[in-house]
Amino acid sequence: MRDELLYEMQNAFPLTPRPFAALAERLGSSEEEVLDSVRKLKEEKIIRQTSAIFDTKRLGYHSSLVAFRVPEERIEEAAEIINSHPGVSHNYLRNHDFNIWFTLAVPPESCLGLEGTVERLKALTRAEEAIILPTLKMFKISVKLDTTGKQSKKEKVHKREFKPIRMKAKHYAVIRELQKDLPIVSEPFADAVRRLNMSYDELFSIAGELKEAGVMRRYASILNHRKAGFTANAMSVWKVPEEQAEELGRQIAEFRAVSHCYLRPSYPNWPYNLFAMVHATSQEACDGVIEEIAKETGLTEYGKLYSTREFKKQRLVYFDPAFDEWERQDA
Structure with a gap:
């Protein structure tokens, strides 16, 4: 079971x-x-957290994948500085010259903004080089590890149509509650209902509205990949012709082992524009998935960035005063 x-x-x-x-x-x-x-x-520690997963951009936050090139002797210090920012939810050491990869989000009222925050982090860490890789097109975001071993290799990724929503105070109040880790008790939403002064019906109705609007992607458990048996993950990066990006992005997203698939900008020092995160039970299995993708798509210019260390992985806490505190503290 x-x-x-x-x-x-x-x-x-x-x-x-x-x-x-x-x-x-x-x-x-x-x-x-x-x-x-x-x-x-x-x-x-196989289950990290069970809570709502929200769409950062639909809540007005600005976010991006960021890569730093940091000398080996400063990696520990740099990772600690990066982790101190409340908008950093993921931070990994990867096997590449650009060795520290993290996701960064800043609220709409941020004084520094996204690029300013990256510049400050670059200065604080004394990173030698930085690239900002925002999402240009999302083809898939769905971390659902096949713990049963019974799922097919491919899955259809359906484009969702979202309903418009006028966000009110009660929506934000529900977001603040649903982003918390769920207690493991018979009625785990009871405290939230009491704090919100709502009925269960109203709470779940608002959650439904948030989901239909795309503000909440889903409510789910996030696993510790390695402890769940998925000991390898590779950020596969692909150089894709612009005119084929849409077609190939959707094709790659159909691989069940791919949890995230995005089109991002490329630069002279970074030629890859399509990113697909692959999870598997071993590095050999990860390599196999990536080779299969290459064979099916005909793409020949690609890279595999394996995470060799996890510095930080946690859900972003929205509407957290820690964002303002960080900007004031390091001003």
Whole structure:
């Protein structure tokens, strides 16, 4: 049941008053058995967090993938400085001259803005070179590891149509609650309902509105890839002709092992414009997926950047006063 439970929690976590009972019903188990299993998975750090995943840009934040080239002797210090920024959710050491790769988001009211924040981090870390790689086109974002081993190699990636939404105070209040890690108890949303002074129906109705508008991508568990058995991940980068980018991006996104697929800008010192994150149970398996992508697409100019160390990985906390504090502190 454990592998199926992990897959369900990544894929379609139920937003109901008693979600673990709903999961138990799907899996032919009992609520108490599911709660016990989830507690163990959390204790073993296989499950990192269960919460809502929001679309940063739809909340007005400016974000980008950023790469720094930092001398080896300053890597530890640089990583610590980068991690101190509250808008850094992921930070990895990768096997490339551009060795520190992180995602950075800043709120709309940021005084520095995205580029200014990168410049300040570059100065503080004394990075020798930096590239900013914002998303130009997203083909896929869906970290759903196949813990069951039963899923097909390919999956259809459907383009979603979103409904317009007029954000009100109650929407922001719900976002603040749903971004918190879910307690592993029978009624885990009870405290949120009480703090919001809402009924369950109203809470889940607003969550539904946020999802239909694309503000909330989904509510799900995020796993520690390595502890879940996916010991290798490679950021595969591809040099794709501009006129083929749309077609090839969608084709690559259909590989189930690909969790993220984006079109990004290229530069004289960085020729790759299509990024596809690949997860597998070994480096050999990762290499196999990338070779299969190359064979199917006919692309010959590409690279594989393996993460050799994880400096930071956590959900972004929206509307956090820590953003203002960081800018004031390092002004």
